[in-house]
Amino acid sequence: xxxxxxxxxxxxxxxxxxxxxxxxxxxxxxxxxxxxxxxxxxxxxxxxxxxxxxxxxxxxxxxxxxxxxxxxxxxxxxxxxxxxxxxxxxxxxxxxxxxxxxxxxxxxxxxxxxxxxxxxxxxxxxxxxxxxxxxxxxxxxxxxxxxxxxxxxxxxxxxxxxxxxxxxxxxxxxxxxxxxxxxxxxxxxxxxxxxxxxxxxxxxxxxxxxxxxxxxxxxxxxxxxxxxxxxxxxxxxxxxxxxxxxxxxxxxxxxxxxxxxxxxxxxxxxxxxxxxxxxxxxxxxxxxxxxxxxxxxxxxxxxxxxxxxxxxxxxxxxxxxxxxxxxx
Amino acid sequence: xxxxxxxxxxxxxxxxxxxxxxxxxxxxxxxxxxxxxxxxxxxxxxxxxxxxxxxxxxxxxxxxxxxxxxxxxxxxxxxxxxxxxxxxxxxxxxxxxxxxxxxxxxxxxxxxxxxxxxxxxxxxxxxxxxxxxxxxxxxxxxxxxxxxxxxxxxxxxxxxxxxxxxxxxxxxxxxxxxxxxxxxxxxxxxxxxxxxxxxxxxxxxxxxxxxxxxxxxxxxxxxxxxxxxxxxxxxxxxxxxxxxxxxxxxxxxxxxxxxxxxxxxxxxxxxxxxxxxxxxxxxxxxxxxxxxxxxxxxxxxxxxxxxxxxxxxxxxxxxxxxxxxxxx
Ligand SMILES: Cc1ncc(C[n+]2csc(CCOP(=O)(O)OP(=O)(O)O)c2C)c(N)n1
Numbered sequence: 267x268x269x270x271x272x273x274x275x276x277x278x279x280x281x282x283x284x285x286x287x288x289x290x291x292x293x294x295x296x297x298x299x300x301x302x303x304x305x306x307x308x309x310x311x312x313x314x315x316x317x318x319x320x321x322x323x324x325x326x327x328x329x330x331x332x333x334x335x336x337x338x339x340x341x342x343x344x345x346x347x348x349x350x351x352x353x354x355x356x357x358x359x360x361x362x363x364x365x366x367x368x369x370x371x372x373x374x375x376x377x378x379x380x381x382x383x384x385x386x387x388x389x390x391x392x393x394x395x396x397x398x399x400x401x402x403x404x405x406x407x408x409x410x411x412x413x414x415x416x417x418x419x420x421x422x423x424x425x426x427x428x429x430x431x432x433x434x435x436x437x438x439x440x441x442x443x444x445x446x447x448x449x450x451x452x453x454x455x456x457x458x459x460x461x462x463x464x465x466x467x468x469x470x471x472x473x474x475x476x477x478x479x480x481x482x483x484x485x486x487x488x489x490x491x492x493x494x495x496x497x498x499x500x501x502x503x504x505x506x507x508x509x510x511x512x513x514x515x516x517x518x519x520x521x522x523x524x525x526x527x528x529x530x531x532x533x534x535x536x537x538x539x540x541x542x543x544x545x546x547x548x549x550x551x552x553x554x555x556x557x558x559x560x561x562x563x564x565x566x567x568x569x570x571x572x573x574x575x576x577x578x579x580x581x582x583x584x585x586x587x588x589x590x591x592x593x594x
Numbered sequence: 595x596x597x598x599x600x601x602x603x604x605x606x607x608x609x610x611x612x613x614x615x616x617x618x619x620x621x622x623x624x625x626x627x628x629x630x631x632x633x634x635x636x637x638x639x640x641x642x643x644x645x646x647x648x649x650x651x652x653x654x655x656x657x658x659x660x661x662x663x664x665x666x667x668x669x670x671x672x673x674x675x676x677x678x679x680x681x682x683x684x685x686x687x688x689x690x691x692x693x694x695x696x697x698x699x700x701x702x703x704x705x706x707x708x709x710x711x712x713x714x715x716x717x718x719x720x721x722x723x724x725x726x727x728x729x730x731x732x733x734x735x736x737x738x739x740x741x742x743x744x745x746x747x748x749x750x751x752x753x754x755x756x757x758x759x760x761x762x763x764x765x766x767x768x769x770x771x772x773x774x775x776x777x778x779x780x781x782x783x784x785x786x787x788x789x790x791x792x793x794x795x796x797x798x799x800x801x802x803x804x805x806x807x808x809x810x811x812x813x814x815x816x817x818x819x820x821x822x823x824x825x826x827x828x829x830x831x832x833x834x835x836x837x838x839x840x841x842x843x844x845x846x847x848x849x850x851x852x853x854x855x856x857x858x859x860x861x862x863x864x865x866x867x868x869x870x871x872x873x874x875x876x877x878x879x880x881x882x883x884x885x886x887x888x889x890x891x892x893x894x895x896x897x898x899x900x901x902x903x904x905x906x907x908x909x910x911x912x913x914x915x916x917x918x919x920x921x922x
Contacts, residue, residue: 333701374705400701402899407703411894422705423672424641454619457640487619488638495619496640559622 313351313520316386317343318574321547323382323396325570329562331400333408337545337557339379341483341517342371342450345540346383348523349448349479358388361415367445368434370419372427373452373481377410380417389416425458427451428478432467435476435535449478454486457496462508468535469509476535477527478505481517483544489555505537517542549573595732595750595802596624596693602736603661604628607635610740612657616650618643618664620693625663644673650688651680659687661739665694670711670747677745682718687743690715695725695749695801696852696886700896708749709886713857715747716830723830725749725851725859727804730761731776731827738772738828751802758825759808775824775836779808781815793820795915796840796879799850800826800859806901807850809908814915821915829859834866841867841878848882848915852897852906855885882918884911 324339350356354367371380378399385392398404405413409422418434421427431449438445455461468476480501488494498504502512515526517540526538544558545551548570562570600615604627607613614635615628629636639646643664650660662669669690670677681688692708699706715723722744726732732750739746760778767776775798782793795814799807804825811821824840826832841847847867849860860883867878886904893903901907905914916922 331701374703377703400894402701402893402895404894407894408701409703409705411703420704422703423666423668426705454641457619457642459642459644486641487622495638496642555622 313344313347316351316383317347317520318547319386320347320379320382322571322574323385323392324378325548325562325567326396327378327382327399329564329567330396332561333378333400334559334561335375335378335408336561337485337551337554338373338376338452339382340546340548340551341542341544342373342376342481343379343383343546344518344520344542345450345479345481345523346379348520348527350383350387352524353527354448355445356387356416358384358416361389365443365445368418368431368447370421370427370431370434370447370449371410371417372421372431372449373424373455374409374421374426376450376452376481377408377422380410381406381414384414384416387416390414424452424455425460428461428464429467431476431478432464432471432473435468435473436471438475439471439473446475446477449476451478451480452486453480453482453484453498453501454491454495456480456498456501456504457486465505465508465510472533473535474531474533477531477538478535479517479527479538479540481542482539483517483542483546485544485553485555485558487555487558502537502539505539510535510537512537512539514539514541516540518546547574595726595729595755596621596753598729598732599691599726599736599748599750600624600628600663602733604631606736606740607632610659611635612659614650614653614658614660616646616653616660616662618646618662618668620665620668621663624693643668644676647673647676647688647690648680651676651684651686654681654686654688655684659689661689661691663691663693665692666699666706666708667711668692670708670714674714677715677721678718681745682720685720685743686745689739689746689748691748691750693750693752695751696803697891697895697897697900698752698802700898700900701894703894704890707891709852710854710857711747711749712829712851712853712859713861716857716862718745720745721830722746722828723749724827725800725829726827727776727799727801727825728755728758728761728764730757730764731772731825734764734767734769734772735827737769741769749801755802756805758804760825764827772827773831774833775826775840778804778823778825779811780820780822781811782820783815783818786818786820793822793844794919795819795846795848796822796824796844797848797850797911797915798824798826798837798840798859798863800829801852803850803852803901803906806906806908806911810911810915813908813912817912817916817921819916819919819921826859829862832859832862832866834869837863837866838870838875838878841870841881842875844879846882846915846918847879848884848911848918850906850911851885852901853885854888855883856888858885860885880918882914884914
């Protein structure tokens with residue numbers, strides 16, 4: 267296991283020399299997307315490899331500590347990998363850089379994935395995270411915490427993040443700043459009325475520096491969103507009705523995600539409904555609500571890791587390998 | 595305690611057809627039996643607590659007896675005004691159930707700590723506030739809720755709590771008997787047969803943290819300090835007469851709650867004693883409020899760890915009482 271966790275340089279180099287594709291057809295107005303010089307310098311491994319390592323970290327962290335929500339984390343990993351690995355301008359050596367792009371995980375229970383992504387990018391020591399996630403006396407609470415470098419806002423009460431993201435986007439406009447705000451929500455989270463209050467605010471104020479990504483895995487706490495709780499239906503259509511530019515995409519296909527996130531949306535906030543699988547990447551976790559709650563036993567962890575080993579760089583199957591800065 | 599309470603509710607629903615269980619997308623592996631037996635009287639209202647309270651109010655207006663189930667601050671603070679205007683003002687028979695009182699969901703982070711809930715609920719006119727200490731009290735609290743027609747708030751720790759000393763006294767109580775303080779234990783230092791009613795300190799605790807009070811009583815006795823322990827399953831209305839009688843025969847009243855010291859049990863006890871003084875009572879003991887100080891935890895921790903950090907575990911309680919008595 268330690269071997270798998272510590273797989274670093276070699277794997278990164280392998281990807282870097284594998285003739286990885288870049289996203290070719292970046293839309294015309296894609297100049298809206300800023301790519302961090304840090305990213306452009308290619309210190310970030312290809313996003314697919316980043317995603318695989320983040321998955322391994324999340325599984326290890328939650329298994330070791332007995333924390334829940336592993337399926338919610340696995341669901342959002344590719345979204346985070348594409349955002350942090352190829353779109354957002356962030357600097358791990360200067361997490362509070364005023365010009366950084368801001369990110370808010372509104373589905374705070376997916377926090378292990380954000381911590382792992384930040385650790386993989388070098389915001390803090392990964393071993394510290396693997397050892398101290400969910401541990402007494404640490405900063406790594408189960409829901410994402412702004413006591414951790416690189417995290418903007420502690421969340422965990424669903425429906426909290428989008429409104430704050432609106433405020434940040436408004437501040438960006440007031441200051442004529444160029445940075446952007448990204449907010450990731452769960453689909454079940456869209457049950458909350460506050461989401462739709464914020465959605466109206468964003469379109470009324472034409473907050474075009476704001477992008478929300480809905481992790482549309484079709485599940486929430488008891489099972490399928492539409493069968494067990496409220497009928498959410500076509501979320502993109504709802505955002506459009508609320509005055510947003512909204513697109514759907516495959517939330518595990520990095521090329522599709524990057525393209526969707528590059529959708530021109532001048533004058534409007536952008537909503538990307540990323541269609542995902544809860545528990546993505548671990549066959550026995552995919553779509554099984556049990557993994558909203560349970561954590562992998564050492565044996566299950568081994569099984570999950572062996573699945574990653576079998577997948578090589580091709581994970582997830584059919585996904586284009588995206589190089590850092592590929593969408594610029 | 596949550597299973598105890600929901601089992602009692604399920605049993606009662608067989609004979610009381612007004613009972614409904616509404617959940618805010620929580621209670622996996624807890625509410626299913628109710629759902630199976632009474633599918634028409636079970637509703638998952640989604641992750642939308644404000645709406646859930648309004649819907650419960652509507653059902654209650656039409657003669658149903660809804661129980662609203664959620665965790666942490668979600669069924670209280672998240673929908674405070676809905677509770678105030680739509681439940682309390684019309685004095686509707688709605689019971690709000692919170693699982694995860696205090697730090698029961700410790701490592702999940704501050705969004706999952708219910709630490710100001712009793713203060714908020716106590717301040718609402720007509721609202722009754724119930725906080726069982728063990729499964730016996732949870733059953734008694736459930737029975738109380740079945741009879742009472744007031745708005746009610748039930749704060750439950752989680753699952754797996756042991757029966758505490760004196761549980762048999764709770765089992766025998768008539769429903770209204772729950773309005774009184776429950777005598778749990780009396781400890782005197784070895785060799786000193788403390789005259790009945792003349793303990794050095796009386797600890798009044800509410801909720802599962804009462805366990806720490808009972809352990810503290812042993813530690814105090816070892817230090818030569820005699821102690822009585824009571825639980826208050828009803829924080830509102832509080833047994834003011836009982837508090838006054840206890841305060842008249844001891845040197846110190848210590849309150850213990852897993853909640854901010856502002857506005858909860860400690861405040862209620864201090865207010866009762868101050869009211870008694872205004873009525874002309876003399877010689878009442880001062881009140882030492884033990885609870886969470888006016889700040890959020892600065893680190894991650896499980897329930898035990900956070901209790902310890904805030905000096906609310908048995909050792910901390912013992913220390914604070916010894917200091918207050920000048921016998922540190
Ligand atoms: C306001 C609020 N209510 C309830 C919860 C409890 N809760 C945590 S995760 C969850 C389900 C979330 O579903 P979704 O947003 O679809 O995210 P997923 O885990 O499926 O990715 C619920 C109800 C919460 N955290 N916040």
